Amino acid sequence: MSLVTKPTVVFPNHQINQKQMIDVLKDLFPYHPKWDTVERMIRNTQVENRNLLSPINQVVTHPGFEYRNKLYKDQGLKMATEVTQKILSDNKMKPKDIDLLIVVSCTGFLMPSLTSHLISDLDFRPNTKQLPVVQLGCAAGAWALNRAHEYIKAYPDHNVLLVSVEFSSLLFQPQDDKISSLISNCLFGDAVSGCIIKGIPENGDEGYLIENIDSYVKKDSDHYIKYDVKSTGFHFGLDKEVMHSIKDVAPIMEKLINGYSNKNVNDLDFHIFHTGGRKILDELVSNLDLVEENVSKSRESLKNHGNIASGVILDVLNHEFNSKTRKNGDKGIMAAFGPGFTAEINHGTWIKN
Amino acid sequence: MSLVTKPTVVFPNHQINQKQMIDVLKDLFPYHPKWDTVERMIRNTQVENRNLLSPINQVVTHPGFEYRNKLYKDQGLKMATEVTQKILSDNKMKPKDIDLLIVVSCTGFLMPSLTSHLISDLDFRPNTKQLPVVQLGCAAGAWALNRAHEYIKAYPDHNVLLVSVEFSSLLFQPQDDKISSLISNCLFGDAVSGCIIKGIPENGDEGYLIENIDSYVKKDSDHYIKYDVKSTGFHFGLDKEVMHSIKDVAPIMEKLINGYSNKNVNDLDFHIFHTGGRKILDELVSNLDLVEENVSKSRESLKNHGNIASGVILDVLNHEFNSKTRKNGDKGIMAAFGPGFTAEINHGTWIKN
Numbered sequence: 001m002s003l004v005t006k007p008t009v010v011f012p013n014h015q016i017n018q019k020q021m022i023d024v025l026k027d028l029f030p031y032h033p034k035w036d037t038v039e040r041m042i043r044n045t046q047v048e049n050r051n052l053l054s055p056i057n058q059v060v061t062h063p064g065f066e067y068r069n070k071l072y073k074d075q076g077l078k079m080a081t082e083v084t085q086k087i088l089s090d091n092k093m094k095p096k097d098i099d100l101l102i103v104v105s106c107t108g109f110l111m112p113s114l115t116s117h118l119i120s121d122l123d124f125r126p127n128t129k130q131l132p133v134v135q136l137g138c139a140a141g142a143w144a145l146n147r148a149h150e151y152i153k154a155y156p157d158h159n160v161l162l163v164s165v166e167f168s169s170l171l172f173q174p175q176d177d178k179i180s181s182l183i184s185n186c187l188f189g190d191a192v193s194g195c196i197i198k199g200i201p202e203n204g205d206e207g208y209l210i211e212n213i214d215s216y217v218k219k220d221s222d223h224y225i226k227y228d229v230k231s232t233g234f235h236f237g238l239d240k241e242v243m244h245s246i247k248d249v250a251p252i253m254e255k256l257i258n259g260y261s262n263k264n265v266n267d268l269d270f271h272i273f274h275t276g277g278r279k280i281l282d283e284l285v286s287n288l289d290l291v292e293e294n295v296s297k298s299r300e301s302l303k304n305h306g307n308i309a310s311g312v313i314l315d316v317l318n319h320e321f322n323s324k325t326r327k328n329g330d331k332g333i334m335a336a337f338g339p340g341f342t343a344e345i346n347h348g349t350w351i352k353n
Numbered sequence: 354m355s356l357v358t359k360p361t362v363v364f365p366n367h368q369i370n371q372k373q374m375i376d377v378l379k380d381l382f383p384y385h386p387k388w389d390t391v392e393r394m395i396r397n398t399q400v401e402n403r404n405l406l407s408p409i410n411q412v413v414t415h416p417g418f419e420y421r422n423k424l425y426k427d428q429g430l431k432m433a434t435e436v437t438q439k440i441l442s443d444n445k446m447k448p449k450d451i452d453l454l455i456v457v458s459c460t461g462f463l464m465p466s467l468t469s470h471l472i473s474d475l476d477f478r479p480n481t482k483q484l485p486v487v488q489l490g491c492a493a494g495a496w497a498l499n500r501a502h503e504y505i506k507a508y509p510d511h512n513v514l515l516v517s518v519e520f521s522s523l524l525f526q527p528q529d530d531k532i533s534s535l536i537s538n539c540l541f542g543d544a545v546s547g548c549i550i551k552g553i554p555e556n557g558d559e560g561y562l563i564e565n566i567d568s569y570v571k572k573d574s575d576h577y578i579k580y581d582v583k584s585t586g587f588h589f590g591l592d593k594e595v596m597h598s599i600k601d602v603a604p605i606m607e608k609l610i611n612g613y614s615n616k617n618v619n620d621l622d623f624h625i626f627h628t629g630g631r632k633i634l635d636e637l638v639s640n641l642d643l644v645e646e647n648v649s650k651s652r653e654s655l656k657n658h659g660n661i662a663s664g665v666i667l668d669v670l671n672h673e674f675n676s677k678t679r680k681n682g683d684k685g686i687m688a689a690f691g692p693g694f695t696a697e698i699n700h701g702t703w704i705k706n
Binding site for chain 1: 417418419422459461462463464465466468469470472473476477479480481482483484485486487488489490499500503504506507508567568569570571572573574575578579580581582583584585587605692693695
């Protein structure tokens with residue numbers, strides 16, 4: 001039993017819409033030879049609004065890797081603390097009730113990690129196990145739920161806290177005028193989110209009970225989604241070849257579902273897909289023959305917040321809780337995609353007593 | 354059952370002894386106001402030899418974070434590949450036999466991570482689970498064995514491969530003349546190492562069967578062992594307060610042992626301690642009332658290779674295999690210490706059929 005309870009998703013205060021962002025980029029790259037293409041492609045992202053850690057003028061002025069990483073540390077710890085306190089309070093738990101703390105975050109680098117800071121600052125038990133992960137990008141949220149599922153298989157009465165800290169705006173590189181980078185600058189949003197994964201659900205608990213998990217690494221895909229690490233920080237790189245990966249993952253998802261129920265993916269009651277971008281969702285629709293409604297919550301998250309990296313699956317899951325349409329026994333799937341090309345998938349049942 | 358089998362530890366070719374390193378630093382900091390203190394403290398490290406990824410002249414010439422991280426990627430992947438192939442061959446296994454691949458490495462940053470590269474390059478199963486960890490420094494080796502132990506508790510017939518890639522020489526900062534940094538420049542060594550952790554030991558297998566594990570994070574210790582992240586890369590920082598942490602960990606070790614056997618730490622047959630540095634080992638001797646012989650293998654590793662970060666516990670464990678003095682049923686402890694101040698501890702039995 002590993003029950004994913006209602007997530008908390010918190011967005012920083014600074015908002016920017018698509019039109020504002022197009023204007024900002026137009027000012028920054030006034031002589032871009034392919035500007036019309038860039039602008040058309042940005043409009044096609046279907047990302048209408050995003051929240052950013054800082055006002056856009058600060059985001060686009062690269063103040064150096066050191067400054068940015070300090071901002072990441074200070075604001076990341078502050079927002080992770082707020083999110084942790086809210087999750088614990090919502091679950092009527094104390095820090096001492098947490099046995100394993102997972103922090104996933106690919107937009108800054110700290111040693112000691114955020115797990116260590118949170119355990120110390122919030123008076124978690126000194127023997128709380130820590131699992132800090134930086135290198136799994138957008139796949140890290142579903143990855144963490146899969147690892148929590150395994151952990152709870154070993155320790156059925158334990159509780160896991162997952163926190164995702166993603167400030168992709170700290171990766172804005174003002175000298176990078178590649179078309180794919182300009183699009184990415186309008187795609188990713190900032191958010192801090194998290195949830196508790198419980199070994200022993202209590203009476204009245206509602207949530208997503210993960211039952212089966214799977215992982216996938218695509219061969220020779222290291223250039224699909226990647227960072228270049230430079231003195232100016234992490235430089236996000238995206239190869240459009242990544243779009244062809246979904247056709248490899250679709251049969252893995254089908255197999256995971258078929259192995260445990262006689263449903264196909266459209267028969268499932270809920271679908272929690274990483275948004276990646278519009279094209280990734282289109283590929284999912286196409287390769288899984290999905291009814292459009294089954295990606296509607298992912299499209300909604302993308303439209304309102306952009307791709308919040310490892311936090312997307314928590315945002316989409318949160319919409320499932322908020323919609324109040326889920327019934328006890330509903331079946332669903334979760335899938336997220338990340339660097340190189342990696343996928344983390346799980347399948348399970350909605351619990352509502 | 355989680356049996357840690359014989360590690361492979363590989364050192365890069367470029368060697369430097371203590372005297373040579375003192376001469377190099379003397380040339381680099383000819384006007385250091387406290388040079389005599391620095392030289393005396395370097396002599397006190399008891400580190401006589403180290404292996405470095407590159408010739409010392411390349412190490413001390415900072416060619417930029419981007420260049421260094423590329424070196425980290427190319428050479429890290431090359432050596433991790435060699436180590437992985439040797440471990441698999443020693444264990445008569447194929448890549449397809451590995452269910453979880455853990456790579457721990459705190460001296461460079463890659464996305465996709467080394468786990469992803471190894472799975473792709475060496476034809477691991479595409480559904481091999483990956484656990485790449487950067488932020489746990491010197492504690493990461495024992496941390497990984499503890500996580501492997503938990504994983505195998507959930508999946509008793511699975512196999513875990515652990516690889517540690519540590520090139521601390523890539524963190525040399527030629528403008529940093531703090532005394533603690535100059536000492537650190539003479540303390541850390543480079544190595545790539547690894548081992549397989551088996552769920553089901555086969556007839557004839559020898560190894561360390563982990564039975565009990567514990568973790569510890571010291572409150573308000575984030576400045577003890579840390580990185581500052583700058584445009585020039587990771588800057589290692591060490592506060593001498595860290596020396597006082599061992600007194601907190603010693604009773605945790607005693608408790609872990611007493612909880613499962615009626616032995617005290619000196620009664621154990623083998624002791625696999627992270628070397629940290631001479632002073633950390635002295636603190637262990639003092640706080641655990643250890644017979645000096647029980648830290649001799651750790652002192653030996655420190656003397657010949659320096660502190661090879663997450664790989665130390667694999668090197669010391671390897672000495673236990675090579676010494677051929679271990680008998681079936683021998684009891685032992687492993688402990689490693691890392692950033693902020695964190696400790697990972699385990700306790701178990703030597704298996705030899």
